[in-house]
Amino acid sequence: MASGTTPSDFPAPLDVASLRQRLESLAKDEGVGRWDLGAGCSTDTSVQVDRGEAKQMKGAQRSAITLRVWNGAGLVGITSTSDLSDAGLARAMAGARAASDFGNPDDVPAFSPLATAPLPPLDQPLQEPLSILSLLDTLKEAEAELLQRHPAIATVPYNGLSQRSSERIYINSDGACRHQELTTASLYLYARAEEAGRKPRSSGAMRVGYGAKDLDVAGCVAEAAERTIAHLNYAPIDTGRYTCVFSPEAFLDLIGAFSSLFNARAVLDGVSLSKRESLGQPLAVPFLSIRDNGLHPGNVGAARFDGEGTPSQCLPLVSEGVLVNFLHSEATARSFGVAPTGHAGLGAKVSVGPDWFEIGPSAGIPGGTEGLDHPSGTGPGVGREGLVVIDSLSALHAGVKASQGSFSLPFDGWWIHGGESRSIEAATVAGDIRTVLNSLVGFEGLAKVTPGGLCPWVWVEGLSVTGEA
Helix, strand or coil, rough: CCCCCCCCCCCCCHHHHHHHHHHHHHHHHHCCEEEEEEEEEEEEEEEEEEEEEEEEEEEEEEEEEEEEEEEECEEEEEECCCCCCHHHHHHHHHHHHHHHHHHHCCCCCCCCCCCCCCCCCCCCCCCCCCCHHHHHHHHHHHHHHHHHHCCCCEEEEEEEEEEEEEEEEEECCCCCCCEEEEEEEEEEEEEECCCCCCCEEEEEEEEEEHHHHHHHHHHHHHHHHHHHHHHEEEEECEEEEEEEEEEEEHHHHHHHHHHHHHEEHHHHHHHCCHHHCCCECCCCCCCCCEEEEECCCCCCCCCCECCCCCCCCCCEECCEEEEECCEEHHHHHHHHHHCCCCCCECCCCCEEECEEEEEEEEECCEECCCCCCCCCCCCCCCCCCCCEEEEECCCCCEEEEEEEECCCCCCCEEECCCEEEEEEEEEEEEEHHHHHHHHHEEEEEEEEECCCCCEEEEEEEEEEECCCC
């Protein structure tokens, strides 16, 4: 769709029953008896602004379809397309049939045994889209309000307001027929503050919802302003070892960067710190529990099923500090002799990945800290000496060696010293994820729902912090 345009309404839902009939007919024509298809389609509109003017206005419709077929020898061929027309599906079916002659006999996926199991209920109200001009006006107002919050906030260089209508499908020749519709919207504001003779400071906030009308715009503006202003009064920090307090967002990012700990595909490929025999072994302090729960009501955008049609579920990963489960696809589950967990992604090689982490204390086991205040006055830190509060982590793509367990990451945060909290000018936190998980001091406050999961503030002792030279 051309830039600056938007549909008056999102397209009508796909006719899944008709699609299935078409695939059955095409498979018969190609002599294919066993096949499956996974598809994702979306319609998106988004806007960005720059000091009150439209910077970018976009609309797009996307489709991604993966078709697999099994030939008479049991080998699998796979094709990808974006064309759901009869001609496009015919080409995809013929291509997958031809590719199956070159399938890998050592890696043959099968249908998930749970691809026809009942799906969990999810309350995901579908919202009507707003016009792109309405999105633009909302974002302009949010930017203007944020710029007025403090004289030092000169620009909001990174911002965006978007809405999406999407559908997910999984169909196979054994009778599976999954279909999910979803609408989502997101807003992010990242401000930049500048003062004479001082380095620019930046921070931001994000909100997600089922529609643009549901977004907490005022809350996003307030949080972005508070975080940015809290970093204006900065000072360097000495290199050393500190007790660190991670924000929910920062700790979820850290655990996400090392999610291969729980990934059965990574275990089988030899790129995880975990081994087959790691199940049932201690991984962390006994008061830590981690679950993957894509069904949590706070998970806007939750999927009812994975790429293989397996229903999503709430899966304990770490219970009372012990590793109790891995995330599985059909193939990895078959290798481990367990049921698929609903974490597969359909592709040339079936991937495995987490949905939405819940992190917190194990039930009935003490592991909390009490009576603390935030470095900016509303959370952890004030009144405690020698603490480093880590608000956000950067460069996770470059600073994490997941297969080795090590990390070295720049961060934004505060140093609690002399009875005061001051933003840290520039610093890096480094360590080993296994050491971190066994050095937790406790949790603080109610768990916070974030776009990436659910987590309270997390205390970890003895982490290495390197200040700016």
